Every structure is written in C-alpha cells, then in structure tokens.
Amino acid sequence: MSLKKAYLLIISILLIDQISKIYIKTHFFINEEVKVFEWFRIHFIENEGMAWGAEIPGEYGKLVLTLFRIIAVGGIAWWLCDAVKKNSSNFLIVAIALIFTGALGNIIDSVFYGVIFNDSYHQVATAFSNDPYGTWFHGEVVDMFYFPIWEGNLPSWLPGVGGKHFTFFNAIFNVADVAISTGVGILIVFNKRAFAHADKEEVSAE
Template structure:
C-alpha cells in the first residue's frame, strides 16, 4: 500500500472526526443528550485526560499528557513510513494509519480547542470565541458516541460490586477513538497477516 493511500485514510478520518466534534461543540450544551435509538445516543461530554477521563494529577498534568501524545504521534508516524518503505502487509499499514489518524484527531482537541472555543457549561460553545475556555495545549477532547446496549445488575455474590447496576457499553467516545480501537483490533485479530514476513 502506498503512502498516498495511507495519507488519504488519515485525512478522511480526521475530516469526519473534526467535523463531528465541531458540530457537537457548536450545537450541544455539555451533557446534552439526543436519543437516536434506545441503544445509541449522542451524549456530549468533554474529556480532560486519557481514556475514561483518567488524569495526570498536578498543575502540569495536562501539558505532560499533551506533550506525550505529540511524541507518540511522531513515533507512530515513523512506524507508518517505515511499514510502507518495507512494503509491509496492507493490514499493518491500514492499522497504523487508523491509529495515527485517531491519535492526531484527539491531539488537535488537546492543543487547539482551549483557545478556539468558549465554555460549553450551560450554553452552546462559540467557535473562534474572544473568550476561550482554556489555553494552548490545555483543551478538552470532545466525546459524543454512546451505546448503552443494556442495563443489568451484578449478582449479589460478586465481592464489592454485588447488587450494583451496570450498563454495557458504558464508555462515551468519538470517531478518533473508534479509529484507534479499529486499528488495534486489526493488529490483534489479523496479527499473523499484519506482521507477515515476505
């Protein structure tokens, strides 16, 4: 697979990801929800940290996380270039392109959204607002895809969580997260094909 095709995959994912996030930011208030189906909702949240809202504590936690993400994207970009040069499997190149696109999509939020949007708390955000909610490298990642397929209770005999209610699937994510998950899934499911030696 050529580098141009990999770039096309990355561009298309970034385009869809950023259009969807900008639309949500400029049309939804924080925690506003629209039910598409009983098992699929558009639910707007902002993620200050990593997956499931995990944060690095301290005043510089967000900056450290953003800089780490930039370094990771550099490494993934080099891996993509190397895989294409070595004429690696299309499975591997597509997987790396998906992971690169997803990581880049979320890093755009982290770097720029704090300085181009105002707050979504209690109102719909304005793009290129004169009163941004944050600073460069301190933006929040926009998540909106929610699939609560079913609600159930843990059996009473389960230690610590017995009797408590849980939802499956409880994570709220975005297009960039889907791209990363799909790329990782390809590497796991098609491992032998992805890392096949010519």
C-alpha cells in the first residue's frame, strides 16, 4: 500500500470520528441515551482519554497523558512511513494507519475540545462558546457507542460475583477506539501476514 492510500484511509476515518463526536457533543448532554436496539444504544459520556475511563491523578495528570499520547502518535507516524518505505505487508500498513488514526482522533478531543465547547452537563454544548469548559490540552474525549448485549444478575453459585448485577458489554467507546482496536486486532490475528515482509528480509540477510 502506498503512503497516499494510507493517508486517504486516515483522513476518511478521522473525518467520521470527528463528525460523529461533534454531532453528539452538540446534540446530547452528558449521560443522555438513545436506544437504537435493546443491545445497541447511543450513550454520551466524556472521559480523560485512557482505556476504561481510567485517570492519571494529580493536577498535571491530564497534561502528562496528552503529551505522552502526542509523542506516541509521532512514533506511530514514523513507523507507518518506515513500513511503507520498506514495502511492508498491507496488513501491517493498514493496522498501523488505523492505530495512528484512532490515537490522533482522541488527541484532537484532548487538545482542542476544552477550548472549543462549553460543558455538556444538563445542557447541549455549543461550539466556540464564550465559556469553554476547559483549557488547551485539557479537553475530554467524547464516547457514544454502547452495546449492553446482556444485563442481569449473575447466578448465586458463582464464587465472588454471584448474585451481583453484571452488564456485558459495558464499555462505551467511539470511532477512534474502534480504529485502534481493529488495528491491534489485525496485528494479533494476522501476525504472520503482517510481518511477512520483515521475516523474509531476516531470512535473506542470514
């Protein structure tokens, strides 16, 4: 795959990610939910940008997270260019492009959303508000896809968790998260194909 095609893939997914986030941000308030199906809902939440809503404690935790992710995205961008330059497998190039796009999509939220939008608590946010909810590098990541495939009380005979309420699948995510997960999934499931070119180079060098 050429770098041009990789760029087209990145731009396309990034546009879908940002359009969906901006739409949710400007049409929903925090925790508002629309039930599409019983097992699929649009549920608007915001988080610091770490997996499963985890946070880095401290006054500068959010800033550290955002700066770390910017550095990581720079490294992924270099990896993508290097993979294309070495004519690596399309599986590898697509996987890297997806991971890069997902990371960049969430970084945009973290860097810009805090100064573009006002808060979404009990109200629908407006863009370019005179009362933004945050500052540069301190924006919240917008999530909206929720798939509570099964919800109920676990059997009482299960050790430790018996009788407790449980939801599968309870993560709420966005298009950027899907891109990252898909990219990582490709690297895991199609590992041999993704790194086939590199393996051949190692064999020829020996």
